[in-house]
Amino acid sequence: MRQPRPVRVIALVVVGMLLAACGAAASPTPATQPTTQPTAAPTVEATAPPPEAGSLTVLSLWGGSERANFLAVIDGFTAKTGIAVQYETARDFLPVMRTRLAAGNPPMIAIIPRPGVMVDFAKEGYLVDLATLGITNMSANYSQAWLDLGTAEGTLYGVAVKANSKSTMWYKPASFAALGVQPPTDWAGLVAIADKYVAAGKIPFAVGGKDSWTLTDWFENIYVRTAGPDKYSELFGGTLPFNDQTVKDAMKRMADLIAVDKYVAGGRQGVLGTGFVDGIGRVFGTSADAEMYYEGGFVGGIALGDVNPSLTPVKDIAFFTFPQIDPAQGTPLIGGGDLAVAFVDNNMVRGFMAYLSSKDSADIWASTGTISPNKNTDTTKYPNPLAVEEAKQVAGAAAFRFDGSDLLPGTLGEQWGTTLQGVIENPTNIDKLLNDFEELAKAEFGR
Incomplete structure (x- = not known):
């Protein structure tokens, strides 16, 4: 637990200034005191001790380095306002939140790792919207x-x-x-590069398909670029069948590239026998045997920090945006994001939410190497040029869709990964694999 600092009278003045900077239109309501913990606590973690007087309570699942980075952001707020922040980590985030909401003891602010959870909380009437909090210029900071x-x-x-x-x-x-090539902008260009590598006696791709989530990420990027963001939302939201023709077409496109022996290190069995980090090593390690690796922006940090510290960013390792397939769909961004939401309306909450939406907090995030979606972030704060390029991609996204397998309920996400491993094992079996998975999805979604 962070030790709160004394709150001075100047704190509320500074909070007012933060809100003014965010286009505050409403006058703040009196501070709401959080409910004290119930006497019959379901679990210690779920009910947490009541906040110390004058402190703001924030809950997220971040631990380790993510916690340390967020504490740097918190320190920036406290330095500006004098308001102490009591930060709690709950790795089992959703059960903890549900228990605390049921007990009438929510944190003032929570950082939510999945947008679907935010939508549920909003529908259930738990959240305070940003306009009520006086934050009205979000479009100036976010796409x-x-x-x-x-x-x-x-x-x-x-x-x-x-x-x-x-x-x-x-x-x-x-x-x-x-090889005499430039980063491709479309799928045909990517396949052409792969063929040119094969002709030169090299292996185009390594794939870490032993960790099945890497295959779900491949599929998601292909699907959103062929079927479009709306169909993507329908599919992972449970309203579009997983044996729909658009799914079959995207799956075949994926298999035609990474389930073809000549294109992947170790052939199809190599895909299924290579883990995520080992796949990075097959491209960027000291004994590399492939030329390209698809996965998220976090690959750069792992490659530079763990796989091969001798790499120089941009010179030895770089990335390009997953190529366009259907020009009508463009290049929507697939990724992850964390959302701050408020459960109460008081001056401290207003100040902290305004701060989190500001360039000031974004610059601190950037200095820790964390990607901020705030488009006004000072990119010189990022620790290396790879992070700068990822930040530009994130902040400038015209369309964003959350990692689809993470949106699936229950155990469907893991089962979906297993289904995709089945596609790599036997690409001729796509129809049966998708039909079988659709039966699981129907049961889970109740359709």
Whole structure:
């Protein structure tokens, strides 16, 4: 637990200034005191001790380095306002939140890792919308894609505080130069590069398909670029069958690339036998045997920090955006994002939510190497040029869709990954695999 600092009279003045900077239109309501914990606590973690007088309570699932990075952001707020923040980590985030809401003891602010959870809380009447909090200029700091992510039933509730892209295709610039190619902008260009590598006696791709979530990410980028963002939302929202023809077409396109032996390190069995980090090593390690690797922006940090510290960003490792397939659909961003939402309306909450939506907090996030979706972030704050490029991709996204497998309820996400491993094992079995998975999805979604 962070030790709160004394709150001075100047704190409320500074909060007012933060709100003014965010276009505050409403005068703040008196501070609401959080409900004290019930005497019959379901679990210690779920009921947490009542906040110390004058402190703001914030809950998220961030631990480790993510916690340390967020505490740097919190320290920036406290330095500006004198308001102490009591931060709690709950790795089992949703059960903890549900128990505390049922007990009438929510945190003042929570950082939500999945937009569907925010939508549920909003529909159930738990959240305070941003306009009520006096935060009215979000469009000045965020692209429409990020405003949409924080919106439920037409009302804006969430501030996107950190994000990552899963639409990054990693490559070796020197290898591309030797092959005489530039990063492709469309699928045909990507396949042409793969064929050119094969002709040169090299293996185009490594794939970490032993960790099945890497295959779901491949599929999601292909599907959103062929069927479009709306169909994507329908599919992972449970209203479009998983054996729909659009799914079959995207699955075949994926299999025609990464389930073809000549295109992937170790052939199809190599895909299924290679884990996520080992796949990075097959492209960027000291004994590399492939030329490109698809996965999210976090690949850069792992490659530079763990796989091969001798790499130089941009010179030895870089990425391009996952290529366009259907020009009508463009290049929507697939990724993850965390949303700050408020459960009470008081001066501290207003100040902190305004701060989280501001350039000031975004610059601190950037200095920790965390990608901020705030389009006014000072990109010179990022620790390396790879992070700068990912940040530009994230902040400028015209359309954003959350990682689809993470949106699936129950165990469907894991089962979906297993289904995709089945496609790699036997690409001729796509119809049966999708029909079988659709039966599971129907039961889980209740349709």
